[in-house]
Every structure is written in C-alpha cells, then in structure tokens.
Amino acid sequence: xxxxxxxxxxxxxxxxxxxxxxxxxxxxxxxxxxxxxxxxxxxxxxxxxxxxxxxxxxxxxxxxxxxxxxxxxxxxxxxxxxxxxxxxxxxxxxxxxxxxxxxxxxxxxxxxxxxxxxxxxxxxxxxxxxxxxxxxxxxxxxxxxxxxxxxxxxxxxxxxxxxxxxxxxxxxxxxxxxxxxxxxxxxxxxxxxxxxxxxxxxxxxxxxxxxxxxxxxxxxxxxxxxxxxxxxxxxxxxxxxxxxxxxxxxxxxxxxxxxxxxxxxxxxxxxxxxxxxxxxxxxxxxxxxxxxxxxxxxxxxxxxxxxxxxxxxxxxxxxxxxxxxxxxxxxxx
Amino acid sequence: xxxxxxxxxxxxxxxxxxxxxxxxxxxxxxxxxxxxxxxxxxxxxxxxxxxxxxxxxxxxxxxxxxxxxxxxxxxxxxxxxxxxxxxxxxxxxxxxxxxxxxxxxxxxxxxxxxxxxxxxxxxxxxxxxxxxxxxxxxxxxxxxxxxxxxxxxxxxxxxxxxxxxxxxxxxxxxxxxxxxxxxxxxxxxxxxxxxxxxxxxxxxxxxxxxxxxxxxxxxxxxxxxxxxxxxxxxxxxxxxxxxxxxxxxxxxxxxxxxxxxxxxxxxxxxxxxxxxxxxxxxxxxxxxxxxxxxxxxxxxxxxxxxxxxxxxxxxxxxxxxxxxxxxxxxxxx
DNA sequence: CTGTTAGCGCGTTCAC
DNA sequence: GTGAACGCGCTAACAG
Numbered sequence: 284x285x286x287x288x289x290x291x292x293x294x295x296x297x298x299x300x301x302x303x304x305x306x307x308x309x310x311x312x313x314x315x316x317x318x319x320x321x322x323x324x325x326x327x328x329x330x331x332x333x334x335x336x337x338x339x340x341x342x343x344x345x346x347x348x349x350x351x352x353x354x355x356x357x358x359x360x361x362x363x364x365x366x367x368x369x370x371x372x373x374x375x376x377x378x379x380x381x382x383x384x385x386x387x388x389x390x391x392x393x394x395x396x397x398x399x400x401x402x403x404x405x406x407x408x409x410x411x412x413x414x415x416x417x418x419x420x421x422x423x424x425x426x427x428x429x430x431x432x433x434x435x436x437x438x439x440x441x442x443x444x445x446x447x448x449x450x451x452x453x454x455x456x457x458x459x460x461x462x463x464x465x466x467x468x469x470x471x472x473x474x475x476x477x478x479x480x481x482x483x484x485x486x487x488x489x490x491x492x493x494x495x496x497x498x499x500x501x502x503x504x505x506x507x508x509x510x511x512x513x514x515x516x517x518x519x520x521x522x523x524x525x526x527x528x529x530x531x532x533x534x535x536x537x538x539x540x541x542x543x544x545x546x547x548x549x550x551x552x553x554x555x556x557x558x559x560x561x562x563x564x565x566x567x568x569x570x571x572x573x574x575x576x577x578x579x580x581x582x583x584x585x586x587x588x589x590x591x592x593x594x595x596x597x598x599x600x601x602x603x604x605x606x607x608x609x610x611x612x613x614x615x616x
Numbered sequence: 617x618x619x620x621x622x623x624x625x626x627x628x629x630x631x632x633x634x635x636x637x638x639x640x641x642x643x644x645x646x647x648x649x650x651x652x653x654x655x656x657x658x659x660x661x662x663x664x665x666x667x668x669x670x671x672x673x674x675x676x677x678x679x680x681x682x683x684x685x686x687x688x689x690x691x692x693x694x695x696x697x698x699x700x701x702x703x704x705x706x707x708x709x710x711x712x713x714x715x716x717x718x719x720x721x722x723x724x725x726x727x728x729x730x731x732x733x734x735x736x737x738x739x740x741x742x743x744x745x746x747x748x749x750x751x752x753x754x755x756x757x758x759x760x761x762x763x764x765x766x767x768x769x770x771x772x773x774x775x776x777x778x779x780x781x782x783x784x785x786x787x788x789x790x791x792x793x794x795x796x797x798x799x800x801x802x803x804x805x806x807x808x809x810x811x812x813x814x815x816x817x818x819x820x821x822x823x824x825x826x827x828x829x830x831x832x833x834x835x836x837x838x839x840x841x842x843x844x845x846x847x848x849x850x851x852x853x854x855x856x857x858x859x860x861x862x863x864x865x866x867x868x869x870x871x872x873x874x875x876x877x878x879x880x881x882x883x884x885x886x887x888x889x890x891x892x893x894x895x896x897x898x899x900x901x902x903x904x905x906x907x908x909x910x911x912x913x914x915x916x917x918x919x920x921x922x923x924x925x926x927x928x929x930x931x932x933x934x935x936x937x938x939x940x941x942x943x944x945x946x947x948x949x
Numbered sequence: 950c951t952g953t954t955a956g957c958g959c960g961t962t963c964a965c
Numbered sequence: 966g967t968g969a970a971c972g973c974g975c976t977a978a979c980a981g
Contacts, residue, residue, distance in 0.1 A: 286973090286974055286975085287974065287975060288974080288975095296951075296952085297951065297952045297953075298952085298953090298974095298975080298976090299951070299952060299953080299954095299976085299977085300950090300951060300952075301975095302975065302976060302977085303950095303951085305975090306976085310950055310951085311950070311951085312950060312951090315950085315951080329728075329729055330729075330974085330975075331670070331731070331973085331974050331975070332729060332730055332731055333666050333669040333670040333675065333731055333973085333974080333975090334670050334957090334973070334974030334975040334976090335974080335975060335976075336666040336957095336975090337664070337666040337667050337670050337957050337958065337959090337973090337974080337975075337976090338956085338957055338974075338975045338976040338977080339957090339975080339976055339977085340957075340976095342666070344709075344730075351695065352691050352692070352694045352695035352698065353688075353691035353692040353695050353894075353911075354691060354894075355686075355688065357691070358685050358686035358687060358690070358691050359685070359686040361685045361710070362684065362685035362686050362712065365685065365710060365711070365712055366712065369711070369712075369726070372726075374709050374711070374726070374730055375709065375710055376677075376707050376708065376709055377694070377698060377708055377710055378698070378702070378707070379695065379698055379699065379702075393702070393705075393707070396662055396663075396665060397665055397677075397707055398664070398665055398666055504894060504895070504897075504898045507898075508898075535895065535898045535899070536898050538898075538900070539897075539898045539899075539900060539902075542900045561686075561687075561837060562837070562868065562895055562899075564837075564872075565837045565840075565841075565868045565869050565871075565872045566868070566872075566895075566899055566900075567871070567872060567875045567899075567900060569872075578686075619957095619958055619959085620958065620959060621958080621959095629967075629968085630967065630968040630969075631958095631959080631960095631968080631969090632960085632961080632967070632968060632969080633966085633967060633968075634959095635959065635960060635961080636966095636967090638959090638960095639960080643966060643967085644966070644967085645966060645967090648966080648967080663958085663959075664957085664958050664959070666957085666958080666959095667957070667958030667959040667960090667973090668958080668959060668960080669959095669973095670957090670958080670959075670960090670973050670974070670975090671958075671959045671960040671961080671972080671973055672959080672960060672961095672973090673960095673973075950981105951980100951981085952979105952980085952981080953978105953979085953980080953981095954977100954978090954979085954980100955976100955977090955978085955979100956975105956976090956977090956978105957974105957975090957976085957977105958973105959972105959973090960971105960972090960973085961970100961971090961972090961973105962969105962970095962971085962972105963968100963969090963970085963971100964967105964968090964969085964970105965966105965967085965968080965969100
C-alpha cells in the first residue's frame with residue numbers, strides 16, 4: 284500500500300503538499316496539484332483513514348443507534364441515513380439498543396469509543412437527563428423520534444400526539460363512539476404520545492376513556508393478537524365498534540384474530556393503524572392508517588449532521604407531521 | 617481524554633507495560649498489572665481505537681454490504697450480524713449496493729478504504745470473477761446468499777433451488793398441475809435458482825413449463841401486483857389453479873389484486889410464497905411459504921469471521937436448507 | 950505557494 | 966518482568 288510519502292517522492296514535493304491537495308486546500312498551484320494527482324493514481328494511492336483520524340481527530344463516521352434492526356420501521360430510516368451520509372463520504376456504524384437502558388448506554392459508549400464524530404440516536408429507555416448530559420459532551424448527538432425541550436434543536440420527531448388524535452378523530456367522524464385502543468409499550472415515548480392523542484379526540488366529543496378498552500401491546504404482531512383476544516373478551520359488556528392500534532403491525536395481528544373467529548372486517552369492526560408501513564396497502568382489507576415519514580426523518584437526521592457538524596449548507600426542519608391515509612379498514616358505523 | 621501515557625505515569629510504569637496489560641499479554645506480574653488497572657479506571661481511560669488500528673493494522677471492524685436496507689429481508693440479517701460481532705467488540709460498518717454493479721464495487725472500495733478487517737457481502741450484480749479476485753486480496757470476505765464454487769468455503773447460502781422445488785412440489789402434491797410463477801428479478805441469483813427448482817418439480821410430473829405462465833417480478837409487492845395482473849389476462853386461455861411467487865412480498869401484492877377482483881383465496885387460486893417473513897402468518901389467508909432462515913445465515917457469516925479471522929473456536933456450516941411451512945393460502949384442487 | 954518539523958496514541962521490537 | 970525507542974501514515978502549525 285502506497286503511503287503519502289511515496290506519493291510525495293514520485294511527485295517530487297513534500298508530504299505537506301500532498302496532504303494539501305488531498306484536503307482540497309486551495310493554496311496549491313495548479314501545476315504541482317496535477318503532479319501530485321498523477322503520482323497518486325500512478326501508485327493507486329489510498330489514504331489511510333486511521334492515520335487521518337488519528338492526526339485530525341475526525342473520523343468521518345457517525346454512529347447510529349436504533350432499538351432494533353428487524354421489523355419494517357428502522358430499515359427505511361437506516362437506508363436514508365446511510366445514503367445521505369455516504370454521499371459525503373461519511374460512513375455509518377450501527378449499534379442496537381433493544382429498548383433497554385443498560386444496553387443503550389453500553390451502545391453509546393461503544394460508539395463513542397469507536398471515535399464517531401457524531402451519534403444519531405433512536406433511544407427510548409435512557410433518561411432525558413442522560414441525553415442532555417451527553418449532548419454537552421464533545422461528540423454531538425441528534426435524537427430521532429424523541430423530543431426533549433432542553434435540546435429541542437437536536438430532536439427530529441413526529442407529532443405523535445397529533446397522529447394519535449387524527450386516528451381516533453377519523454373514527455369519530457365516521458360515527459364511532461365506542462373505540463378500543465391497543466397501545467405500544469408504555470415505556471416508549473411515542474406510544475404514550477399516541478395514546479394521549481387518542482384520549483384528546485375522545486374527550487372532544489365527551490366520551491370517557493375506558494381503561495378496560497385499552498390494551499398495552501408490544502408494537503409487534505403478537506401484541507395485536509394478544510390485545511384483540513383481550514378486547515374480544517370485553518366486548519359482550521363493552522360493545523365497541525372500532526379499534527385503533529398504535530402501529531400497523533399490531534393491526535395486522537389484531538385483524539388476524541378477528542378473521543379467525545369468523546368476523547368480517549371492516550363490517551363487524553373498523554380498524555385504524557399507525558405508521559403506514561409498505562404492507563398496509565397490500566393487506567386485506569387495506570389499512571386506514573396514519574402516515575409516519577420515517578425515512579424522511581432519517582434523512583433529516585443525516586442532513587442535520589452534515590449541516591451542523593461538517594458545515595454543509597443545508598436547510599433543516601425538525602418536526603414532521605402525521606397524515607391520515609384513508610383506505611378500507613374503517614367504515615362508518 | 618486520558619492517554620496510555622497518563623496511565624503509565626499514574627501507575628509508575630512504562631508505556632509498554634500498560635500496553636501489555638491492555639492486550640492481555642501474560643508477561644506482566646500480577647502486582648504491576650493491578651497497579652495499571654487501578655490507574656486506568658481512576659483516569660477513566662479508554663484506548664484510542666484509531667491509534668490502535670494504526671499501530672496494529674487491525675481495525676476490529678467488519679464491513680457489511682447489502683442490496684438494500686428496507687424491506688423485511690435484510691433487517692433480521694443485519695440484526696444477527698451486529699449482535700454476534702458486537703459480543704466480541706467488533707463493530708459493523710454498513711453500505712448499500714442497490715443491486716447495481718457499479719454501486720456494489722464502489723461500496724466495496726468504500727469499505728476497504730475504511731480499513732475493515734473483513735467484508736460480509738450480499739451482492740448480486742457483481743461478477744463471480746470480481747469476487748474471486750477480491751477474495752485473493754488481503755481483506756477476507758464472506759458471501760451471503762451466493763454460491764461460487766472456487767470460493768465455496770466463504771459462501772453462506774440457502775439451497776434456493778430446493779426451496780423452489782419444494783414450493784411447487786407442494787402444490788403438485790395437492791393435485792395442482794397448472795401452476796403459474798412470479799419470479800424475482802432475472803439478474804438475482806436466488807431468483808434464478810428458485811425458478812429452476814420450480815421447473816424441476818414441474819418436469820418430475822411431466823408438466824411442460826409454460827413461459828406464458830411466468831412473470832418476472834421485482835421481489836416487491838408491486839411486482840406481485842403486476843405479475844398477477846398479467847397472469848389474470850392469460851387465465852382465460854391458460855386456466856392455472858395455483859401461483860407460486862418467489863417471495864412473500866409478491867404473494868401479498870398478487871393476492872391483493874385477486875381480492876380486488878372479487879376472487880376468493882385460496883378457493884379460487886392457491887398461493888405459495890418464499891422466505892416466510894413475519895407478516896406471512898398474520899396476513900389473510902395465512903401464507904403457505906418456504907422458510908428462509910435469513911437471520912441464521914447472518915449469524916453464521918459473523919461466526920465464520922470470528923472463527924477464521926479472529927481465531928475464535930466456533931463450529932460453522934455454510935449451507936442452509938429451506939423448509940415448507942404449510943398454512944392456509946394453498947389447498948387441494 | 951511550498952517545505953520542515955512536531956506530534957496524534959499506541960504496538961512492538963529490542964535490550965536490560 | 967520491564968523500559969526505551971522507533972514507527973504506523975497523516976495533519977497542522979510554522980517558517981520561508
């Protein structure tokens with residue numbers, strides 16, 4: 284492997300000059316710049332990134348910490364992050380937190396040790412205080428999917444409360460009043476917010492929130508199955524006509540339970556989901572759901588870093604709006 | 617940030633000794649080892665990975681190149697790779713190839729430049745020759761989802777041909793003889809192999825493969841939609857009773873077309889998919905499909921590296937077998 | 950505009 | 966068992 288030294292020899296210049304042309308430093312005459320460039324590709328020279336990082340204290344890498352890698356949620360986000368960063372020759376190191384405080388902290392340490400220039404975090408178990416503290420450290424961080432007032436400019440998030448409101452509001456506009464709810468894990472911020480939105484929509488039409496009609500799921504298909512099984516037990520005494528699930532995967536699980544029992548969807552029961560994952564429009568019935576622009580949020584996190592860390596000139600906005608996508612899983616009572 | 621020098625000062629030993637205890641070198645007396653350890657955590661010392669990499673020429677990182685990050689396929693794979701490697705304190709750098717030769721090569725270069733100790737590649741556009749050549753280089757590679765004879769010990773793959781055979785064979789055992797096929801992209805190796813398996817099953821019962829009953833999809837829901845739309849046009853003259861799709865996503869798209877036209881599934885048409893993605897068991901009807909242990913293959917790739925590169929003592933096997941998962945989307949004629 | 954010279958933090962011979 | 970010294974490949978003043 285050729286080194287910068289070899290290049291300097293072949294080009295007949297000093298190490299520093301070679302370094303200058305690599306780093307697009309303007310103070311190099313076009314003539315010597317060409318000599319160096321020629322020498323470089325004659326030698327097939329590739330800079331050693333470790334040496335660069337060691338000397339410059341900049342790794343051109345960003346760590347991305349997500350809760351999980353499987354499921355339909357994080358893939359699109361990661362894809363956009365990778366693509367945006369890659370364009371600027373930054374690379375991404377991934378780590379998984381599993382929604383567990385210890386593992387999340389451990390992953391942060393791990394990424395920090397790896398010398399990441401910055402961290403993109405989608406964490407839920409760790410405390411606000413921890414993150415605020417972390418943000419005061421030398422490595423800048425961006426939060427996806429979480430809002431913390433003290434560091435709000437570092438937060439890229441969806442108005443989950445509004446989304447939850449829209450889901451239930453839609454059912455209400457269709458005449459539903461007895462609406463069950465399968466929520467996400469109570470420890471997840473977005474799950475809490477979506478539920479709050481649901482309650483707000485209910486209270487707007489003076490319907491009391493009934494805890495017996497609310498089940499805490501896990502954001503997975505199984506959670507939908509469990510939730511629906513539970514709700515169906517309640518139904519004889521609490522005849523709800525619609526169910527909103529805090530994400531599409533749970534809708535899918537919930538509907539599968541209904542179909543197995545011979546119910547017709549949406550005739551017997553209306554459903555509204557959340558996230559608008561790709562499957563939502565191919566499943567039967569096609570899911571009415573709330574769109575979550577997760578890929579855009581991933582991209583925005585990457586752009587935020589490019590702007591604030593690598594000084595690119597880019598427009599950034601932090602907050603994203605949910606949108607109702609009306610399809611076939613919900614109908615008027 | 618404390619350096620190795622600070623530790624050596626506090627412990628009253630030399631730099632070399634500190635380095636020795638870090639690298640578990642045995643030639644250190646227990647007494648001085650303790651002094652060093654104490655000094656380390658007193659200072660909150662963390663080794664600088666760049667300096668380590670530069671000096672040792674080993675980065676403890678592996679590059680993972682996949683075709684795409686979204687969709688239900690690569691998430692589980694990435695998850696297992698990350699988990700297995702992380703346990704050994706290796707980190708993973710991801711890159712995306714988009715099934716395009718230029719981008720795949722570019723990504724390989726990118727990862728190589730990043731000083732990865734090894735590469736895990738799930739590539740399809742790049743030629744066998746390129747990969748064989750790459751395997752001769754200083755950085756070792758593992759291939760997921762692809763078999764190349766000359767470097768077979770580096771290949772972790774599924775018996776796709778057998779899987780394709782099993783899918784169609786299942787339908788045949790149910791009495792179907794006129795079976796349509798929606799394949800994956802012709803440029804993808806696994807798509808080709810699955811189709812070959814399909815043809816083998818057909819020929820076993822002396823049924824001629826009818827090109828008019830075969831559609832090249834894209835492995836996405838849209839491909840299933842397009843494929844089914846096409847096939848339905850053929851049906852008046854070619855009355856097939858079953859469809860096998862080269863993956864579950866396309867089944868989902870295909871079924872949605874049928875349902876929209878008022879057909880009943882599986883009564884009017886049987887379906888068999890491939891991959892057994894999580895959704896397959898929650899969709900209606902529940903998908904009969906061929907299980908693809910993609911997460912195990914991811915894990916195996918990571919273990920292979922641990923064994924062959926980092927000298928861990930691990931059992932490894934390269935080839936995985938598909939398994940038919942019978943559910944509800946296919947019934948006897 | 951270009952060259953010289955220190956480091957960056959750590960691994961690794963060598964002596965002792 | 967331990968320490969001194971050099972080198973990994975590159976960046977960043979500083980000097981000219």
